[in-house]
Amino acid sequence: MITCPRHRETALTTERIDRVVNGMIETGRLRCPTCATEYPISDGILDLLGQQWPGSIAQLVNVLPPAAWAYERTWRPLALSMLSGEEFPLERELALITELAGVDRGGLMIDVGCSNGLYARALAQARRRSGADGLVVGIDLSMAMLQEARQRARREGLRISFIRASAQALPFAANSASVLAMGGSLNEIGDIPAALAEWRRLLAPHGRGVMMSLVAAGNPPGRIFQQLLGTGGLQFPTVDELNQYFANAGLRLRAQWQYGIVVFSVVQ
Known part of the structure; x- marks a missing residue:
């Protein structure tokens, strides 16, 4: 059930x-x-x-078609290896995300801030392999990113619904999501408390949130570089600050792993 972003418990009806x-x-x-x-x-x-x-500025860059075209073709396959300080290919990342998400339970699975739909496609592929029922949805602010995501899903024969919406106003009823996933978008999402409050609202009683995010660098050059990126709207909380965001939103941290400035978190 897709709901109105202004009335988040009211289901949208088909007009045409x-x-x-x-x-x-x-x-x-x-x-x-x-x-x-x-x-x-x-x-x-x-x-x-x-x-x-x-x-x-960070969100503005993402709405540009060249950024959407280049995201998975250039930056994303190399990102975690560069940021974690160890060999971390996409295959390893996606296997970790789908395992932590527990896709075999089925239900509504949402990739929030999906960009080119990388996590959405991994969830859909894992759901298809497991035979589980359910719906996979990719949500992003950028129409250009969503168009690229849609093309990639079509090429792989995956049924994924794509919605242009805000992470602070997710268009679904309370307690409706079995899985919420996010890959790096927390750093550029803007109002982090409001976005995580939506995770708490949407997660079903036995639902699970799986997130990959970037935290504050531990060395002076890294901190200076992150401060420069901060002028464009990117945020790099410390691990303690990230976990406090979870706690303030009412999300319970179940597990967490850190590789360099890359952190994987599982919340309920």
């Missing part, structure tokens, strides 16, 4: 369907019965944000 492919709406409109706001679906992507402007 123009085109359907493989059982999924490619073009159409949804409507909130409470506020009567209509939201378009174009090329299989539901847009709940309209003309909302990015809140920082």
